[in-house]
Amino acid sequence: MGLQVRQLSYALGAEIIGVDIRKPLDDQSFSELHNAFLQYCVILIRGQRLTQDQHIAFTMRFGKVRPKPTEHLEASEREINTVNSPVNSAQIWHSDGSMTLIPTAASLLRGVELPQVGGDTMFANMYLAYEALSEGMKKLIDGLDGVYFGTKGGRFEERPPAHAHPLVKVHPETRRKSLYIGEKVKQIAGMTAEESKPVLQFLCDHAARPQFCYRHQWRNDDLLVWDNRCTNHIAVGDYDRTKIRHMERTNVTGTQSGYVYHDPL
Ligand code: CO
Numbered sequence: 001m002g003l004q005v006r007q008l009s010y011a012l013g014a015e016i017i018g019v020d021i022r023k024p025l026d027d028q029s030f031s032e033l034h035n036a037f038l039q040y041c042v043i044l045i046r047g048q049r050l051t052q053d054q055h056i057a058f059t060m061r062f063g064k065v066r067p068k069p070t071e072h073l074e075a076s077e078r079e080i081n082t083v084n085s086p087v088n089s090a091q092i093w094h095s096d097g098s099m100t101l102i103p104t105a106a107s108l109l110r111g112v113e114l115p116q117v118g119g120d121t122m123f124a125n126m127y128l129a130y131e132a133l134s135e136g137m138k139k140l141i142d143g144l145d146g147v148y149f150g151t152k153g154g155r156f157e158e159r160p161p162a163h164a165h166p167l168v169k170v171h172p173e174t175r176r177k178s179l180y181i182g183e184k185v186k187q188i189a190g191m192t193a194e195e196s197k198p199v200l201q202f203l204c205d206h207a208a209r210p211q212f213c214y215r216h217q218w219r220n221d222d223l224l225v226w227d228n229r230c231t232n233h234i235a236v237g238d239y240d241r242t243k244i245r246h247m248e249r250t251n252v253t254g255t256q257s258g259y260v261y262h263d264p265l
Contacts, residue, residue: 003032007040009214012125012231014040021048021058021223030061037062037106038174041231042123042214048223050110052080052248055223059250062106062225066097066251083109083247090235092183093124093208095228096251099148099184101163104228105254111218113246118239121224122215124232126178129207130168133179141167141203146185147261164189164261167203171229172255178230179207180257189261207232229254 004017014036019029037043050058056079059065065079097104109121130138144167150160167188169180181203188196215236216224226233239245 003029003036005036005040008042008044008216011128011212011214012041012123013044013214013216014042015044015046019045021045022050022054024057025061034062037225037227041125041127042216042224042226044216045223045225046219047221048110049221050223055080055108055110055248055250059108059252062108063252066104066253079250081249081251083249084245089184091237093204093232093234094182094184095126095180095232097228097254098165098180098182099150101258101260102256103165103254103258104251106225106227106252107249108223108225108252109247109249110224111220111222111247113244114218114220115239115243115245118236119245120215120217120236120238122213122234122236123226124207124212125214126180126207126212126230126232127171127176128212129209130177130179132212133206138168141199143168145189145261146181146200147187147189147263148184148258149186162261162263163258165258169229169257174230176230179203181207182232190264208234 003019006015006017008014016033016036019025019033025033033043056065067079068081095103096107145164146167147162147164149162165180167179167181168177170177181200183204185200187193188199
């Protein structure tokens with residue numbers, strides 16, 4: 001088919017041109033698209049007015065669709081998340097699924113109806129963030145784990161136990177090292193919160209530097225696919241809340257990198 005790839009920023013992101021995923025992609029085209037996904041970490045395909053079934057079918061090319069942790073729903077409702085105005089937890093830098101033991105590998109978000117201005121999503125390339133650290137800092141954090149404290153979902157849900165993920169991860173497909181940090185990391189395993197804070201604060205600020213970022217201004221029917229194993233993102237909460245911002249998302253299950261953390265202190 002011969003896809004065209006247009007870089008969106010120096011750090012990450014590429015638009016894939018000449019592809020219509022409403023029809024099944026042949027293996028050669030998907031492999032080109034998937035290579036761009038691995039290389040640029042975020043891919044954009046414009047003009048995709050997908051049905052939910054088409055969205056799910058395309059998601060399945062990337063791996064196993066991660067269902068919502070809710071039962072009693074129709075099949076498509078379990079797999080498609082409707083996002084009406086980003087929740088507060090999306091308005092900080094994070095990687096999807098970091099609050100679980102098995103984080104999300106890829107997220108596929110489609111803009112259905114967007115406000116006139118604002119409501120952008122920003123992405124950061126965590127390979128670059130890691131590579132730009134000094135050798136001393138790399139040595140310090142390699143082998144350390146970041147601790148996440150579970151939050152209660154609903155009124156009757158129990159607070160899940162704390163868990164930890166490595167601060168530096170090796171991508172299972174590209175084998176490149178990247179930083180795995182976000183504002184949801186509250187502590188470094190084996191250290192007090194107070195000791196951890198300056199290092200975590202530095203890493204979070206460092207990873208969000210503009211030279212590692214791409215800011216996406218949504219158009220209706222944009223589909224973005226991002227790799228949570230080497231990127232962070234944030235929903236910018238700067239739009240008129242009386243206007244509609246309607247999106248649909250699916251998630252691809254990743255591999256386990258977390259473990260339940262018992263504070264030894
Ligand atoms: Co997110």
